[in-house]
Amino acid sequence: MSSHHIVRDDQEPALIIANGAACQSELLGQLLEWSPLVVVLDSAIERVMELDIKVDILLGDFDRNFNPELYKTKQFPIEIIHTPDQDKTDLEKAFDYLISRNITAVNVVWATGKRADHTITNITNIIRYRDTLKIVILDDHSKIFLLPKKFEKWYPANTPISLIPIGHVTGIQSTNLFYPLQGDSLTLGLRTGSSNYVAQDGIVSIEHNEGDLLLMECVD
Structure with missing residues (x-):
């Protein structure tokens, strides 16, 4: 190299x-x-x-x-x-x-x-x-990064995506995830959004109201 x-x-x-x-x-x-x-x-x-x-x-x-x-x-x-x-x-x-x-x-x-x-x-x-x-x-x-309050990105179908809260995150809304989030809250140690994945080729959108939410694009 x-x-x-x-x-x-x-x-x-x-x-x-x-x-x-x-x-x-x-x-x-x-x-x-x-x-x-x-x-x-x-x-x-x-x-x-x-x-x-x-x-x-x-x-x-x-x-x-x-x-x-x-x-x-x-x-x-x-x-x-x-x-x-x-x-x-x-x-x-x-x-x-x-x-x-x-x-x-x-x-x-x-x-x-x-x-x-x-x-x-x-x-x-x-x-x-x-x-x-x-x-x-x-x-x-x-690939791990902090989500803004509103996030959009194109992904191919079946891309593994995990949403990991650092602390408590409220008001999470998603589109084009196999397990949709509709105003949900996630709390580290209690409930996370691990091992979700993209439903179909296209834009994934994720919004949340309060808290710090990490997105992890993962591959096995």
Whole structure:
């Protein structure tokens, strides 16, 4: 795999490569091709370099005797950002960094799998940044993002779609889902909209009144 980027007027989302389970090279290559800025978190740089990927930013707290200076030559030019704050995860600090640069959208890979606590934290942190950063988390089986109050997108029939509330979500209305929602409420831990799917080729619409609702486009 090679470097990036082919970009269109810097309109494409940045890319963060975290340190969870790796995704297939095809997915990573597609994201790299269109990313104007690639950020890798902490010691994941070792895994990234094994794939012959060129990155722009190496960011992290660099604990556990990790020496980022070793990569200045191997990844030249690279910007190294030390973020020692232990009250935030490296992924949160990467989000903060993008916001400081007025970047408004980011794709994230290698943020799921491995440790369950990291996976849950990374997914639910989408909510924390709802007003400042459009975050999409991707792996080989899922694409996860926060829904606006009104959402429409064309899908082929039988596409698996899960609606996962973070907390309590009210007034959910849907069209073109096999299990329709008609003013329903969903609550994490009690009732979710997992394992629904698209009824037929066409537009799926989802609206909700209050709360934070994640959409997960999933494949087996």
